[in-house]
Amino acid sequence: MLYRENGQFKTTYRADQQIFPITQDRLFIGALLLVAFAAVPWLATDYFFNAILIPFLIFSLAAVGVNILVGYCGQISLGSGAFMAVGAYGAYNFMVRVPGMPLLVALILGGLCATLFGILFGLPSLRVKGLYLAVTTLAAQFFSDWMFLRISWLTNDSASGSVSVSNLQVFGLPLDSSLGKYFFCLSLLVVIALLAKNLVRGAIGREWMAIRDMDVAAAVIGIRPVYAKLSAFAVSSFIIGVAGALWAFVYLGTWEPAAFSVDQSFRLLFMVIIGGMGSIMGSFFGAGFIVILPIALSLSLPVLARLLGVSISTAGISHAELMVFGGLIVWFLIVEPHGLARLWSIGKQKLRLWPFPH
Amino acid sequence: MKLRIQLIAGALALAAAAVSAPSAMAQAKEQFFPLLSYRTGPYAPNGTPWANGKQDYLKMINARDGGINGVKLTYEECETGYATDRGVECYERLKSHPGVALFDPQSTGITFALTEKAPVDKIPLITLGYGLSISQDGMAFKWNFPLQGSYWTGADIIIQAIAKREGGFDKLKGKKIALVYHDSPFGKEPIPLLQERARMNGFELQLLPVTAPGVEQKATWLQVRQSRPDYVMLWGWGVMNSTALKEAQATGYPRDKMYGVWWAGAEPDVKDVGEGAKGYHALALNTSGQQPKVMQDILKYVYAKGQGTGPKDDVGSVLYTRGVIIQMLSNEAVRTAQARFGKGKVMSGEQVRWGLENLNLTQAKLDALGFNGVMRPISTSCADHMGSTAARIETWDGKKWNITSDYIEADEQIIKPMVKAGAAKYLADKKMTPRTPADCQSEG
Numbered sequence: 001m002l003y004r005e006n007g008q009f010k011t012t013y014r015a016d017q018q019i020f021p022i023t024q025d026r027l028f029i030g031a032l033l034l035v036a037f038a039a040v041p042w043l044a045t046d047y048f049f050n051a052i053l054i055p056f057l058i059f060s061l062a063a064v065g066v067n068i069l070v071g072y073c074g075q076i077s078l079g080s081g082a083f084m085a086v087g088a089y090g091a092y093n094f095m096v097r098v099p100g101m102p103l104l105v106a107l108i109l110g111g112l113c114a115t116l117f118g119i120l121f122g123l124p125s126l127r128v129k130g131l132y133l134a135v136t137t138l139a140a141q142f143f144s145d146w147m148f149l150r151i152s153w154l155t156n157d158s159a160s161g162s163v164s165v166s167n168l169q170v171f172g173l174p175l176d177s178s179l180g181k182y183f184f185c186l187s188l189l190v191v192i193a194l195l196a197k198n199l200v201r202g203a204i205g206r207e208w209m210a211i212r213d214m215d216v217a218a219a220v221i222g223i224r225p226v227y228a229k230l231s232a233f234a235v236s237s238f239i240i241g242v243a244g245a246l247w248a249f250v251y252l253g254t255w256e257p258a259a260f261s262v263d264q265s266f267r268l269l270f271m272v273i274i275g276g277m278g279s280i281m282g283s284f285f286g287a288g289f290i291v292i293l294p295i296a297l298s299l300s301l302p303v304l305a306r307l308l309g310v311s312i313s314t315a316g317i318s319h320a321e322l323m324v325f326g327g328l329i330v331w332f333l334i335v336e337p338h339g340l341a342r343l344w345s346i347g348k349q350k351l352r353l354w355p356f357p358h
Numbered sequence: 359m360k361l362r363i364q365l366i367a368g369a370l371a372l373a374a375a376a377v378s379a380p381s382a383m384a385q386a387k388e389q390f391f392p393l394l395s396y397r398t399g400p401y402a403p404n405g406t407p408w409a410n411g412k413q414d415y416l417k418m419i420n421a422r423d424g425g426i427n428g429v430k431l432t433y434e435e436c437e438t439g440y441a442t443d444r445g446v447e448c449y450e451r452l453k454s455h456p457g458v459a460l461f462d463p464q465s466t467g468i469t470f471a472l473t474e475k476a477p478v479d480k481i482p483l484i485t486l487g488y489g490l491s492i493s494q495d496g497m498a499f500k501w502n503f504p505l506q507g508s509y510w511t512g513a514d515i516i517i518q519a520i521a522k523r524e525g526g527f528d529k530l531k532g533k534k535i536a537l538v539y540h541d542s543p544f545g546k547e548p549i550p551l552l553q554e555r556a557r558m559n560g561f562e563l564q565l566l567p568v569t570a571p572g573v574e575q576k577a578t579w580l581q582v583r584q585s586r587p588d589y590v591m592l593w594g595w596g597v598m599n600s601t602a603l604k605e606a607q608a609t610g611y612p613r614d615k616m617y618g619v620w621w622a623g624a625e626p627d628v629k630d631v632g633e634g635a636k637g638y639h640a641l642a643l644n645t646s647g648q649q650p651k652v653m654q655d656i657l658k659y660v661y662a663k664g665q666g667t668g669p670k671d672d673v674g675s676v677l678y679t680r681g682v683i684i685q686m687l688s689n690e691a692v693r694t695a696q697a698r699f700g701k702g703k704v705m706s707g708e709q710v711r712w713g714l715e716n717l718n719l720t721q722a723k724l725d726a727l728g729f730n731g732v733m734r735p736i737s738t739s740c741a742d743h744m745g746s747t748a749a750r751i752e753t754w755d756g757k758k759w760n761i762t763s764d765y766i767e768a769d770e771q772i773i774k775p776m777v778k779a780g781a782a783k784y785l786a787d788k789k790m791t792p793r794t795p796a797d798c799q800s801e802g
Contacts, residue, residue, distance in 0.1 A: 051450035055443070149541055149567070159550045159780075160490075160543035162470045166788050176478070252442060253474040256467055256543050258570060259442055295447060298437065313667075314435040315397035315406070322398070 003351035019197055036186055041179055049178035056291045057185040058246045063271040063283035064196050065239030070269065071277035072200050073232035074212030075125050076133055079140030080240055080268040082121075085260035086144060087114040087241025088248035089154055092163055096156050103168050103175070107188075107245045114241020115234045117144075122233030126226055129215075141262050148257040164254035181250050188246070192239055197280045199235065208232050209278070240268075274332060276341025285340035293328070297321045389426065389692055389704050391416060391433040391685070392452035394464050399439040400571035401596035403626040404677055408464065409435065410668035411681025414656050417667075419689060421659040426693050428702045432457070442467040446475075453479050457704045459692055460484055460714070462684055466544040469502075476501040481707040482691075482714055486684045487512070487620055487643055491547055492780035494773075496715065496743040497792045499781065503714050503743045505687055506643050506736065509619070510776065511747045511768035513548035513591070515641060516617045517555050518766050519751050520589050531560035534585065538578060538602060539593035541567040548593060548619075550780075554772060572598025579605040592618040592640075599627035607634040614639065614753075623752055623759065624676035633756045642752035644683055644733045646759055648674035651728030652682060676759060683733055690727075691717060715740055715798075734765060740798035747773075 003024050010016040020026045044053060066080050091110025095101050121140035125133050148154055148161075155163050168175040170184055199205055207228040210218035219225055248255045267290055275286020298321050305312040312320070336343050350357070395409035396402060416431050425431050434455070436448035445468030449461060460482045463469045469489040476483050477500060484503040485493070491510040493502035520535070521527045537552060539545030549565065556563040564587055566578045572594055579602075582590065590611065592602055599622045606613055614637030618627070623640025648657065653674045661670050672678055688710075695705045695713030705713065718737045724730065738745040747770070751763040785792060 046454060047450050051447040055447075145569075160466075160470070160546045162467070162543040164470070164474060166474060252446060252471050254470040255442065256470070258467060258542055299451075313397075314395060314409075314437050315402075318398045318437040318439070 002354070003348060005352070017201075019194075019201070033190070037183075041182070044182075046178050049182050052292060052295060054178070054181055054185055054251055055247075056287055057182070057189050058243050058251060059268075059271065059287040059291050060284045061185075061189050061192060061246065062240050062243035062268055063275060063287045064193055064280060065236045065241075065243060066268045067272050067275075067278065067280065067283045068196060068200065068208070068239065069232050069236035070272050071279065071282070072205060072212060073208040073229065073236075075122070075229060075232060076130060076269075077137040077236075078134050078262070078265045078269065079121055079137035079144075081260045081262060081264035082140040082144035083114045083118055083237040083240040084244025084247060084264060084268075085148060085257065086117040086237075087111055087244035088255065088260065089148055089163075090114065090241065091245035091249065092165060093154065093156070095165055103170055103249070107242050107249075110245040111238040111241040114244065115238045118233045118237025118241075119230050122230050122237075125229045125233065138262070138265075141265055145257055145261065148260075160256075162254055162256040165249050166253070168249060175250070185246055185250060188242070192242065193280060193283075196235075196239065200280065204228075204231060212278075270329070274329060274339055276339030276344075279339070279341035281344065282339050282341030285344065289332075289340065294321055294325055297324055387428070387704065388430050388432045388457050389459050390452075390455045390457040391431060391459055391688065392448070392455065392461055393433050393435045394438050394445060394448050394461065394468065395435050396438050396440045396464065398437060399441075400573075401440045404596050404621070404624060405440065405464065407624075407626075407668065407672050407675050407678040408681040410666075410672060411678040411683075412462070412685040413667045413681075414660050414673070414678075415652075415682045415685040415689075417660045417665060418652075418656045421663075421665075422655060426689055427696055429692075429696075429704055431689070438465065438468060440465050440467075442471050446471050449475065453481060458707060459705065459710045460688055460707065462486070462688070463489075466490075466547070467542065470543055473499070473502060479707070480711075482711040484684065484688060484691075484714065486680070486687070488544065491551075492777050492784060494742065494744045495777050495781040496739070496741050497781070498785050498790075499743065500793055500797075501711060503738070505714075505717075505738070505744060506683075506733070506746050507620075507749060507768070508744065509544075509547035509593075510551040510773050511744070512619050512641055512749065513551045514555065514768040514773060515749050515766045516591055516619070517552070517559070518769070519617065519639070519763065521559070527559050533561045533589070534564060534587040535561050535589045535591060536564040536566055536582060536585070536587035537591045537593060538566045538568060538575075538582070539591075540572055540595055540598055541569050544595060544621075545593045548591075551773070551776065552591075554776065558772070568594070568598060568602070570598075571596060573601055575601055575605050579609045579611070582606075582611055583609050588615065590616045592616055592622045594618070594622045594627075596626075600630045603628065603631040603635045603638060607631065613637045617641075617751075620749060625759075626677075628754045628759075635754050636756040638754045639751050639762070640754075640759075641749045642676075642759070642761055643749050644676070644679045645731060645761060646674055646676045646679055650674075650730060650732050652686070652732070653679075653728075655728060656682070679732065683729070686727060686729065687714075687717065687719075687736070690719060694718075714738065715743070717745060740793075740795075 005022050008023060020029060069075050069077050087110040090113030091106045094106040094109045124136040155161055175181055175184060207223045210223050211225060211228045215225055252259060271286030271290045274289050276282025298317055301317050301320055393412055396405035416433050420431055436452055438445040438448055445463060449472055462484050463472055466488050469485050472483055482501050484505055486505045487507050489504050491508040493499035493504050494508055521530050552563050566581055568575050568578050594602055613635055616638050618640035620641040620643045628635040656673060660666050691710050691713035692705050694716055695709040699709045715738055719735055721735050734746045734748050736745040747768040748765040750761050750765055752759045753762040
């Protein structure tokens, strides 16, 4: 009843082509943004900002990037951690070497470095597909691990190989409070997610999806695979690179190559698979699942154990956390192999008939 | 109507008071120690005894003394898995707990990330034997305390030990010393000092990185086999150490030519190799064993009551003892701060920082605390956040670690200028100014 589109007629192309054609969706998204921008800053504590919300936002951004490549264009990549690293170190080098470099420009330039890197390591995708491509993108990961450990110029000749940034500013405002960092990440995420959503709805997104569904057929109808695949690599690695720079600059502050290890690549891929391939919304669900769930489990398990009258050691908690987390992944993927985004749309479908299902 | 509102308001106020009162009371008398630890992941065998030692010492002090001057000690562990991002999350989670004293990040990577955050939150970091070497300079790093030694002092002591064995620094000329290191900030930290030493003493330094976590070392040891360095310095942690010793055995590299840092000199590193590691040397910041009084007290007040954190046999092992030492130094910092700011009160992060800066643990005090023979006396100041730069060499005889040298002091004449220069560069990069002498007097 609540979610009925009866009577919502679209009389113009404009109305038909908007991102959320159903009023309820628009209201929901509007309310969500209002909560994110206006209510959360009032309610959240410092811990919530620094440890949960900011990582969630940054990983959502990265997951959007990975989803474009893996979900929309069907190019499985295990090099996402490398793209993050290139974005982070690229932005860092621009910050350190160019005096007076504004943060936003450095982030974009870092993203562009990641774009070039992504295109370079996207070249094998013209020849190999699927799992074979996943393995070749692993090369990007290992190459970046090697590069940032060995080429000391890239880390500004830091003796220990770890680099840091400080005194971050956006438009003259210092970016030191957790609230400021939250707003900064949130605004970037909203802008980039909107751009990405429009990109995948447009001609270029349709090309990516055509390549994903069947590249031979796509080529036959006149889509250039070279252009489509490399543009997917470029756009995706730009977004991942910006997310990497945010992760390094805003969340960690000081980082080393291990912050962007192959684990990070896997995490990003899991986010997309669990959240839902080929869905911008799914990227947020996936990031939420991977970032927030382990923390939520590690916070709630001791309380739960205490309620049951048993005490549980730290090691026990972290093992239990891994087991529950792994179990949930398996369960989710069996129940809904298309990810959480699909569950979301099933929910919406059900709501259309509610409360009188037939 | 009005009466009802008043009643409801009164009930609410009562409920609020009932909820807040016990917690306010609890806040008043509890000093909280956030314990970052890793009991899972590739470094767990080494992280676990370390974490157990800290926890058991806290339990023992509560059971034996009822806390510090009546202030009860509480703690909460947070699992980092040695990952920097999880460590930052733990820090954020625990930093606003009432009565928080200080953080021991238990990882060089996490220390680097927290070094930026601690001054903002005004919580001191103690990084005993690890962390940022230049943070020894208290005038630049107000909140970092690399007590007992840094990687630079450790590297210097190993070179001195090798020189002594060779019969003088002039004998090092033309020798080849290889550094087999964990390819992370932890492993790279000693390199600048070793390069300086190589220039001064004329030995050739060979750098052999090992990718984390360090189970794959075949290529590294192939290089060792090819170039046959006169000595190998092992800068490893966790599974990397035992793997390196096994590889050395397989390569036929003499184990008594290998010198490990103090993070490569505990039982988990050599136990699996057993006889194969016989003769291997490592730096020792502390002794091991259950004889010291503090260990006896832990056994008596904690383990005898069945409240021990780990297995009883682990009590007194090298890393366990180090955990105990770290917690003892933290407690003594609180005690020192209480002596100035009020006995029996909960100290703030700033006050604990002052305590850390004014530690003076003489031999007599250490004996009284039950640490006779375990460690060197330590005394810190505003400018010197390390307090002691000495370590001994220990040698594995196939079954246990034996201390085989006297205390060796790191050469201040080499380290001091490097620390000064490094700290000055750090401050310049961050556009900060060093502390003024007046700042040393303040409690903030």
